[in-house]
Amino acid sequence: MAIHYSELPFTITFTLGFLAGSADRQVESFYQTEQELFDHVDSAVLEIPENIPLNVTFTSVDSTARMFMDGLDALPVGLLEQEGDGGEIFLKPSQSPLVLFQHNGDEYYPYIPGLYRIMVVSGEKPYFSWLRITPKQINADQWETMRDEVEAELRGLAQDLIRKSYGLPKDADIKLSPDILRQFRVIEHRFPAIMASITDLYKKINFAIKKEYQLMPEEKAKVVDEITIRHRVQHPDSDEWLLTPIKKINYDLPENRLAKKIVKSLIATLSKFIVSVENYQKELAAEIEALEQERFKTTSTISRKRLILKDLGVYLDKSTKMRGALNWFRTAPWYGEVNQRMEARIPHVMTTDVRYRTLYQVQRELNNETINISFDQEYMYQWKRTDKIYEIWGFLQFVKLLQHEELGFVPTGGWLYEMDNLIEDIIIPTIPPGTKITFGKENLTASLVYDGRIPSQSTETNMEKTPLYTRGTNNRPDGRLDLYEDGIYIGSLVFDFKYRPKGSIWKEDLISTNAQTTTMKQLVSYASNFSSSHLYGNRVNDYLRKRLRPVPEVWALYPKRLPSGASDYYEDHSVRLVELSPSFNNIHLVTELKEVINDIIQTKESVLHPMG
Template identity: 50%
Template sequence: MVIQSDLLPFSVTFTMRFLEGESEQKVPFFFTTESELYEEGATPVISVTENIPLQIHFQSDNSSDRLYMDGLDALPETFIQIDKQDGDIFLQPSEHPVVLYDIQAEYYYPYIPGLYRLMVRHENENYYAWLKIVPKQINQKQLDIMREEVEQVLKGLAHDLVYTSAGLDLEQTNFASPELFKQFRVIQANFKRTMSALNDLYRKVNYRIKKVYQLVPEDKSRLIDQITIRHRTQHPETKQLIKTPVNTLDFDLPENRLVKSIVEKLIQTLSLFASAVETYVNKGNTEIPSFEHEPVEKKYHVKNLDQLKEYMNQAQQMRGALHWFRTAPWYKQVSEKKDLVPPIVMTTDVRYRTLYQLMNNLRRESVDIQLDRSLSYQWKRTDKLYEIWGFIQLLKFLQDERLGFTPVSGWLYNEEIHDHLIIPSIQPGTTVSFSKGDLIVKIVYEGKLPTQSLDTHPLQQPLYTSGTNNHPDGRLDVYEKEMYLGSLLFDFKYRSKTAIWKPDLISTNKQTNTMKQLVSYAFHCRSPHLFEGKLHKSVRNTIRPVPEVWAIYPGRKQLQTSEYHDDHGIKLIELSPGFENSHIIEELKQIMDLMLQRKEAMVR
């Protein structure tokens, strides 16, 4: 439901200041639910140009109303309020506007291009609107790239999962084309249902009654019609025979022709797949690579061949079952004529529908991969899109050959592969586990930190905090076997670097909440599980389990830089859409090496 602002007891107004004067924009209407905001609010109600001095004025008849908006944490505490329970930052109604951006002011938050959500809480009801920051100096393509990359990377990860779920190394799937392998997997996943439908069709296929005429002895003729009479008058020489109508079963229907073409396609695909695997396996048995100094690789190579042999046997067995279906009494009576439009029975009869759906999946030549609907909601807010995009980039970096981690469980990697795969949304608390030899890393999205050691767990929640900030955007827990080595905390900040960390405010009491938040993560986190408790408590408490906190932000150019503030354990790292960003891989390697070296020095 949409409500015009004039009908509400509050108002939100943005004021832009130009050389020639000021321009005010009042939010004209609000949505009453967040889902309506995402589904119907495609056009933002307020648009503001980037890097223009900006003020916001929140007015209401109720002094307890609250206005929430991303970026308020960059303002001094004198302008904002902080919820004591969840730490959320908000503005209260005021007679005076609040400066969001001013080139001359010490405090400012230069909103960078994107969509930002406004939420007003009035008498326990929420009202929503969009603010759009329009690019002034950067190309709109960066925003589009970020959205495209999220979807492409998600689907790429899902495709990789199709291979790895089959027990095959992605580098060793060149025994057949990716399309042929995917088609086999689709057939394999659907074969039980397919044969159930075919078994029924073998015995009870659709047909129609068709009238045909046969020459039979006159004394055996039962029916006579006009065609019979016409034939008798035109052929008086056949006095002993008469052309009589006979009812017969006609199986050559459009749906049966389509079933026959699908079965022939399945047999062809399985034959090609089995042949390709057989060639690869025979070659692998006679030309096994030299693994003299790499026993693990040799073991995996043999396992890979065994898995492929199993697939070859499955393909041959499925092909044999389809050959049996060819023996149906009606099968040869069905022509191979192709109909342009599938008959309606292909969607109304469950037997035919099963085969029709399989055919459509084969045409796509892959498992049907779809995005959870809520994912598209999450990335309509540009700041949330940047969080999700950044989190996915970290998942990719961990799997890069320079780090060499393999996903084990969590999120997408818990999904079962059938004929379709819906990529789940990334919910708070989502944990993805990776392994490499004895190393295990767990990356957590928006995991809340407990505030006392009693609520920790060595393998699931190793950290607690004595500070007020306990909700980082992400956390990377590092283990050697089951020994906890430490964590990397990171926050995605969709803003410029200068709006995140202001060195000139360090020695003042005007540090922004963003700065206080990052420092709190670095110095207030503790863990009773560090190094499996092999250190005396007095010694362990002197060690920070979080050696670094990353503030990850987007940039306009491919600088690939990081800026480390040693006194505070804060590292500012640029991660920008449209660029390679490979420097993050080296940063991840360094922080994990640091944790390993620290363990070697402390634990004997």
């Protein structure tokens, strides 16, 4: 339940500057838990337009109260307090306002359109609220473009994963129907379970005992019931014969009919697939023969087609063997006694008996024509945070960039790439802190890590997971790219996403003063304080390794409305400011990333194989 500010021992007032004067806006509602805050993310919150001169005044009867708010880290350190070394920035109670934005002022922080969390701790109790900055210079549709791009990127990655599960490379020129190929993959994936089920059913299928009546000599009749007596009364002339009840096993049950139908359907699907593969093999063989007769041969094209032909041979061999194994099921002694007629109702046993359930699940998967792609619910909050959208979007750009043809890395595991590749629905997971995606290229491996914590001691590091440690207090870069050659760690690129103008990220006139912003100190700390006890493995001694820098550059990525594709490198501090803007191709980052990777490789070569 929302608590009105009048019931609390503190107030938060934002003062907006206009040409005609100033106006005060107070934060009126607070919640006692973050969950309540998120539940009311769409409720009425304090709204302030962007690019208006802005101050905030935090007052409280509790002198130990602390106010935290997203974005305070960009203000000069001297104006704020910090919770221990490397802790969160907060504001103490004061009658004096803190300048958040001022035209042509050093205290400028561009509170861009989006949702900002406010937290006050008073009497060791937390209170939460929202501040919404509304767009002024651009319209809301432009802000939605970035979110749409994020959704499109995520869906695209999921679609690529699905195509991969079908056995198709991303841009494969394979003419087999994706539907029939997917059905083959489903059967192939489920085949061990299918065979376990039908083997058990072959021996011990469900049955019922039914009573039938048969005329037999009186001396052989063992059981007499009312129907026997009634028949004798109705047929007095057949006094030597009795209509006697006989118990007989009945295999013609609804679940057996459905199991029989499913197995026949699997056989038919495989037969259809086999015909498709055989036809395609003939077509492809003819294409290869024609290409080989050409005067100017395209060797790469012929090689690619031969690889596809080889894959088709594997498909054909597997599908033929699976069809043969399923046909064995038709030799069961009870098979001919099970009717073809089906009932509309699905028997209950199809969901309770694991043997029948397996077949039923395979049928449902085969009949599922599309795979639904949806998003984890956590994205619903992140979509409302423009800076968070930019962070996710930027991380996904790195996923794409590494796969660009000039870089040539291929995803091999982690995050979305570890999901079951034959599920009916894909829920795209959020990207939690510490998420790692691995990529491979020849003898290189790249680990792309999102928001991973860097340990403070070398003893807490691990070559595969966290090869770096820091001597500083800043230990949570938004992303890093760890590079390995032949399994040996050779260096990292560290980067942060800053959804703000370049001028508020790096101010050259502050670099030699004590008035550097927290953001500047953070970037410098990343560049100068990261070290590694795993760099180059056992190919260098510890003395040399301690004097080497595993991180050649730190990137701060920021957007522009009209990007130029430029970057600014501050060599003395190994910090590079790089444009990364939604709605643009950002192809310049391929070159930038390629240069950093080459620099890491060349540095390794110069250390391990010095000239002379």
